[in-house]
Amino acid sequence: MNNYFEYIESNKNKFLEELIEFLKIPSISSDTSYNSDIIKCADWLVEHLQKIGLKNSKIIQTKGHPIVFSEWLEAGSDKPTVLIYGHYDVQPVDPLELWESHPFQPEIRNGKIFARGTADDKGQLFTHIKAIESYLRTNSQLPCNVKLLIEGEEEAGSSHLEEFILENQDLLKCDIALISDTEWFAEGMPTICYGLRGISFFEITMTGPNRDLHSGSFGGAVDNPANALCKLISKLKDEYGRITIPGFYDDVLELTGQERMEFKKLPFNIKHYKQDLGIKEVYGELGYSTLERVWARPSLDINGIISGYTGEGAKTVLPSKATAKISMRLVPNQKASDIAKKTEKYLRTLIPPTVKVEIKFLHGGNPVLVPINSREIKTAVNALQKAFNKDVVFMREGGSIPITEIFQNVLKAPPVLMGFGLPDDNVHSPNESFSLENFYGGIKSSAIFLDEISK
């Protein structure tokens, strides 16, 4: 069984050189001036996958950036099919001057590789590609069927992926969705993520008078949409930090006593947390700890608000319009569509007759909760333990990976969130990095997972 281990050990340098090649392509998806690099990166990936033995690797065009798809189905129908999801696109690099080395000229320092896309997600994705290579080179076949779905738009909102999945359910049919785009709770603590929050994002615009007015000539007699919007927003949460939308908590799954206990065991230091953020006090729903609030309780945040004059100094305008962008993070078993309906209904009751209101729901995504006693999660835990020789912890994440829920509910494939990132990888920031120990351990974990899930 362990012959692929030897292959991995003896090819570390080769794997790293190949990853560096992959990282050098500036595949920034949200900036159209990098479109040719996106194509170059997808082409490089297809060629690379073919080279390691995945002959059925190809580009699939979408209305946006292309998807790289690959499949190896020779294990037979009695073996499971694992769909590996990742993305080859990366975040923009601004501000460039804060990078210690060039974002697209990867550099090794202190056991980490620094470049844009190292942890998010080229380095993590590459663990699976190298695991497949190692297995194929040493066993001339894979232990199970494998499909690779590698998108080029994750950092630009995965705009076309859901549609692609809905239209290609046969092509993507699988038993398990394996995703490596999350991080560990801390260095040296291999982690399985078993919960993600969902999201409901809306924009609300209030219009008062049909033009900006002089606040002297009209102030006190005509409602000010900025004041009215603040008032409305202040009614969305109560004094206990709870969201006041009627029915909002109806479907919220409470944490089990076991989960709360497990969270408490994690080495979370509230003093360091506050110091790092520069805040005197944390804030949130009464009765829950910080980790519980972020991982398992819903939230409501203004992401942006604007009205009137916002330049230097004073201007006595009574603004015509005020707009706020507001997002709610949802938790199991809330549904984004249900929450959007309840939110709009409640908002309508808060609108005074003195203003007009437009409410736009920009996007929504359902939360994800993965049963941790399933065979596939146990297999992932075992793979991490063997690869890293460390105990594995479970955590949830406060963020959303909406595609996970699509795998779960459309493809009916239980998702396995086996990530290899670390909290200080500077994902989406300057000096993004990926631990080489986690890179090599990730390759081993993936190979063991494919091996053992097939037994």
Next chain:
Amino acid sequence: MNNYFEYIESNKNKFLEELIEFLKIPSISSDTSYNSDIIKCADWLVEHLQKIGLKNSKIIQTKGHPIVFSEWLEAGSDKPTVLIYGHYDVQPVDPLELWESHPFQPEIRNGKIFARGTADDKGQLFTHIKAIESYLRTNSQLPCNVKLLIEGEEEAGSSHLEEFILENQDLLKCDIALISDTEWFAEGMPTICYGLRGISFFEITMTGPNRDLHSGSFGGAVDNPANALCKLISKLKDEYGRITIPGFYDDVLELTGQERMEFKKLPFNIKHYKQDLGIKEVYGELGYSTLERVWARPSLDINGIISGYTGEGAKTVLPSKATAKISMRLVPNQKASDIAKKTEKYLRTLIPPTVKVEIKFLHGGNPVLVPINSREIKTAVNALQKAFNKDVVFMREGGSIPITEIFQNVLKAPPVLMGFGLPDDNVHSPNESFSLENFYGGIKSSAIFLDEISK
């Protein structure tokens, strides 16, 4: 006595041509690229004043744009001294494409002259200059002592005028301050303005975490300064539209029954008001009419608010900072300094321990109330009646002319707000205009006022 009337009647065309010359100089004070036009305009004015017989006319430099000052003191110490205040600077003209004729190429249409600065304030100021000319030409002297204080920074906040007055109280010593920079309640209704609101303008910045955070990873556990700011703002007014700052109403002078009755008599049409503003309902302090709210009750308005991401679409940021600009309009006998103190004290009680706050008071100005039974107001009423052959009404204005209060309290000169503008003059907007009937009537009113105040 009425020989100056004839001079005015027979020189209407000449007066208009001179006003056109004055209006052609684009003396925009808030845009430094017009600085040479400001100088040109001040020079033109001094030369013009000397030409009409005011030999002691001169430029006085300030730290900003120059003041034009003139005095004629030959009436002797037993005659009153009238200080006439006006400004030669004008507002910017954007958006230029909405002007039907060029803002600095004056055009006569339908009995009005259209150009930037016609009503605000070159045309109104010019009524006094032409009244003085008419009187001097026909009587070879003036009936009283006259001083002219004409500033070039009114549209840029009169930044250096208060300091100039404080430092030149002897130079500016006078018995009455005559100001024509207000408007009539309606066309055909000569109006004396006897009250102005004051102002207290502050900016409040809340800081939560020391950097923008991901709303998924931190939302619900770290206070959001935008939400916190909305909550604070929502606590500044109660459900009856009253400002909740403790002691805020302590010095508010209630309207008299007589005043409320006079306001009710004015032809104010609430239906047209709402239609013009495009609002379904007016809004304000319970128990007061719209005119009462604007003219005699304090108000509190957000003039601007900004936080987080305000571009297109969605961005899931938990912002580090949120800022609002907030102004309060004050009424007699509130004091801006007292209100600033009370406001800051109250704001401090509303700040949660989860955010840091900076409060900056940007400026303040006291309200003005002029006793309407004084000799100078009666003289102004009489002058307007004679000049226009119409009944005179009294009104207040919701806006602030902070310099009025300085005349009243520093120079101890009762202000007479005898304006000639009309509500549809489009002051500060494209297609600013000034009624020619009001221009010529204004010249007569000013001449009669100077004449009768001297008796």
